[in-house]
Amino acid sequence: xxxxxxxxxxxxxxxxxxxxxxxxxxxxxxxxxxxxxxxxxxxxxxxxxxxxxxxxxxxxxxxxxxxxxxxxxxxxxxxxxxxxxxxxxxxxxxxxxxxxxxxxxxxxxxxxxxxxxxxxxxxxxxxxxxxxxxxxxxxxxxxxxxxxxxxxxxxxxxxxxxxxxxxxxxxxxxxxxxxxxxxxxxxxxxxxxxxxxxxxxxxxxxxxxxxxxxxxxxxxxxxxxxxxxxxxxxxxxxxxxxxxxxxxxxxxxxxxxxxxxxxxxxxxxx
Amino acid sequence: xxxxxxxxxxxxxxxxxxxxxxxxxxxxxxxxxxxxxxxxxxxxxxxxxxxxxxxxxxxxxxxxxxxxxxxxxxxxxxxxxxxxxxxxxxxxxxxxxxxxxxxxxxxxxxxxxxxxxxxxxxxxxx
Numbered sequence: 531x532x533x534x535x536x537x538x539x540x541x542x543x544x545x546x547x548x549x550x551x552x553x554x555x556x557x558x559x560x561x562x563x564x565x566x567x568x569x570x571x572x573x574x575x576x577x578x579x580x581x582x583x584x585x586x587x588x589x590x591x592x593x594x595x596x597x598x599x600x601x602x603x604x605x606x607x608x609x610x611x612x613x614x615x616x617x618x619x620x621x622x623x624x625x626x627x628x629x630x631x632x633x634x635x636x637x638x639x640x641x642x643x644x645x646x647x648x649x650x651x652x653x654x655x656x657x658x659x660x661x662x663x664x665x666x667x668x669x670x671x672x673x674x675x676x677x678x679x680x681x682x683x684x685x686x687x688x689x690x691x692x693x694x695x696x697x698x699x700x701x702x703x704x705x706x707x708x709x710x711x712x713x714x715x716x717x718x719x720x721x722x723x724x725x726x727x728x729x730x731x732x733x734x735x736x737x738x739x740x741x742x743x744x745x746x747x748x749x750x751x752x753x754x755x756x757x758x759x760x761x762x763x764x765x766x767x768x769x770x771x772x773x774x775x776x777x778x779x780x781x782x783x784x785x786x787x788x789x790x791x792x793x794x795x796x797x798x799x800x
Numbered sequence: 801x802x803x804x805x806x807x808x809x810x811x812x813x814x815x816x817x818x819x820x821x822x823x824x825x826x827x828x829x830x831x832x833x834x835x836x837x838x839x840x841x842x843x844x845x846x847x848x849x850x851x852x853x854x855x856x857x858x859x860x861x862x863x864x865x866x867x868x869x870x871x872x873x874x875x876x877x878x879x880x881x882x883x884x885x886x887x888x889x890x891x892x893x894x895x896x897x898x899x900x901x902x903x904x905x906x907x908x909x910x911x912x913x914x915x916x917x918x919x920x921x922x923x924x925x926x
Contacts, residue, residue: 603914604875607875607910607913607914608868608871608872608875610910611871611907611910611911612868612871614903614906614907614910615865615866615867615868615871615907618865618903618904618907619865621903
């Protein structure tokens with residue numbers, strides 16, 4: 531660039547020098563110089579316009595980029611907040627489900643759940659008619675006296691402990707629920723009458739051998755009466771529940787702390 | 801500008817605005833079928849208020865469950881409030897939650913992240 535400027539200065543000097551006026555090349559050089567200057571001006575204008583275009587495009591790109599970044603950020607936050615709401619809803623749903631199927635005191639299944647489960651087991655019975663299904667109703671003996679003597683808090687403590695013992699001593703495919711105040715229902719799938727008797731007798735022994743603690747630290751003992759029944763067909767299930775209920779009543783009537791009906795040939799083996 | 805007095809439903813919050821005091825309150829769950837349509841009058845009211853009124857704006861929220869498009873609308877609303885705040889307007893927000901719904905407080909905190917205007921998350925005294 532510096533060379534070009536020097537050359538222009540030299541040429542302007544030569545053109546202005548009176549010694550070269552009238553020389554045949556003087557006019558041609560003068561015209562050439564003018565054309566050269568025109569082209570240079572045009573080139574500068576084009577460069578300037580191109581620069582401005584580039585600048586505008588760059589700015590446009592930057593604003594797109596900023597808007598994109600902003601929207602991306604907003605979207606990320608939206609997803610995060612929405613996910614957390616869903617987590618809250620899911621936990622809430624779990625809590626409600628637990629409340630709708632479980633007894634709050636003992637943590638066992640509640641009556642509503644057991645009724646539904648009974649219905650489901652009945653449907654299964656229809657599919658496996660070769661298998662026996664047993665139900666057990668168990669009731670704490672003289673529970674009213676426990677409440678009256680030691681207070682309701684102790685009564686609740688006894689219910690909780692009984693529930694715990696039941697859960698610890700049933701098989702993993704058996705289902706245990708709180709059926710009423712001090713009454714428990716057991717569903718024993720694929721279980722014969724003899725096996726149901728053994729389950730009941732074992733629970734009866736465990737419950738009567740347990741030392742219960744009242745809320746004031748006093749120790750007390752309780753016993754339970756058991757009634758059970760078994761069936762093979764769906765239509766008998768309701769009847770079997772009634773059978774277990776009357777068997778329980780029978781166990782109460784004949785002295786409590788017992789399983790009814792007794793299976794005579796099983797008694798010796800326990 | 802006309803105040804909004806919208807009673808709540810099982811799927812939409814109640815909306816109350818008061819031009820005199822500059823108070824706006826939303827209360828309830830927000831699951832509108834069309835969140836844009838539902839929130840648009842409120843956004844217009846708030847933008848109108850900060851543009852015209854010289855008095856401060858106080859937004860009080862007692863919202864529990866909010867669907868995703870309502871979250872989006874609230875974010876837009878808070879963006880508008882943020883712009884007003886940066887332009888020197890007095891805007892503030894109080895988000896109330898009940899003691900049994902502590903998790904809502906965490907969500908309110910998430911909303912607060914990009915806001916530099918006064919944004920308080922308060923446990924409602926029962």
